[in-house]
Amino acid sequence: MPVLAVIPARLGATRLPRKPLRLLGGEPLVTRVLDRVTSLGVADRVVVATDAEEVHAAVRAHGGTSVDTRQDHPSGTDRVAEVAARPEYREFDVVLNVQGDEPFVSADVLRGAVGMCARFPLGTSAVRRDPGILQEPNIVKVVCDASGRAMYFSRAPIPWLRDAVDHAVLASLVLQHVGVYAYQRRALQAWVELPVHPLEQVERLEQLRPLAAGLGMGVAVLDGPLDGGIDTEDDLARANERWRDLYAGRN
Numbered sequence: 001m002p003v004l005a006v007i008p009a010r011l012g013a014t015r016l017p018r019k020p021l022r023l024l025g026g027e028p029l030v031t032r033v034l035d036r037v038t039s040l041g042v043a044d045r046v047v048v049a050t051d052a053e054e055v056h057a058a059v060r061a062h063g064g065t066s067v068d069t070r071q072d073h074p075s076g077t078d079r080v081a082e083v084a085a086r087p088e089y090r091e092f093d094v095v096l097n098v099q100g101d102e103p104f105v106s107a108d109v110l111r112g113a114v115g116m117c118a119r120f121p122l123g124t125s126a127v128r129r130d131p132g133i134l135q136e137p138n139i140v141k142v143v144c145d146a147s148g149r150a151m152y153f154s155r156a157p158i159p160w161l162r163d164a165v166d167h168a169v170l171a172s173l174v175l176q177h178v179g180v181y182a183y184q185r186r187a188l189q190a191w192v193e194l195p196v197h198p199l200e201q202v203e204r205l206e207q208l209r210p211l212a213a214g215l216g217m218g219v220a221v222l223d224g225p226l227d228g229g230i231d232t233e234d235d236l237a238r239a240n241e242r243w244r245d246l247y248a249g250r251n
Contacts, residue, residue: 005043112220121187
């Protein structure tokens with residue numbers, strides 16, 4: 001299945017203003033993500049989707065491809081769908097959405113999400129974690145059925161441990177969602193045509209919209225480590241430290 005990877009990049013983030021253009025290892029974050037996704041070889045083509053001329057300029061200067069999108073998109077999925085609908089990209093059967101703040105994303109995470117599209121209309125990935133994350137509302141959890149289909153995503157502690165005697169069982173069920181999505185073309189279009197669902201609204205999780213409508217989302221379950229995204233100044237500082245450790249002496 002030909003795969004198109006789209007990296008949504010907007011300048012409107014509040015916790016880390018102008019995030020796509022903030023520097024990681026001396027280069028804009030958006031081009032670091034572009035290089036990472038391209039180098040992993042999971043997608044046949046990789047493009048950046050943005051409504052900001054400064055982001056376009058940074059990508060073009062780096063030799064990459066960027067696509068101009070509308071300014072009023074409520075989510076990254078909507079921005080990705082606009083790109084996928086363009087005539088030059090209609091040959092791609094699967095569309096991969098990689099957030100523009102994931103410069104260390106792994107090939108396993110991307111391949112896992114894409115691979116789920118062989119059995120489900122939608123795909124994503126999750127990583128097994130210690131039950132300690134269950135009390136963290138900023139960490140999104142997911143539970144799946146026996147086929148690997150997502151049953152629910154939540155910021156709440158799911159699954160809930162009712163009896164302490166079942167703690168060992170719980171440890172095998174704790175999954176942290178990784179915010180990478182793969183879509184069969186028709187499923188992507190169906191997703192963005194759906195109205196906002198109340199569950200999506202209260203949890204602030206866009207993936208609950210297709211689940212509530214009955215669209216199946218397969219979850220590739222991986223054993224860590226988890227390469228987190230960059231949402232805050234502290235995250236960016238840690239990412240730059242990691243970059244220096246990994247690529248000391250290299251550009």
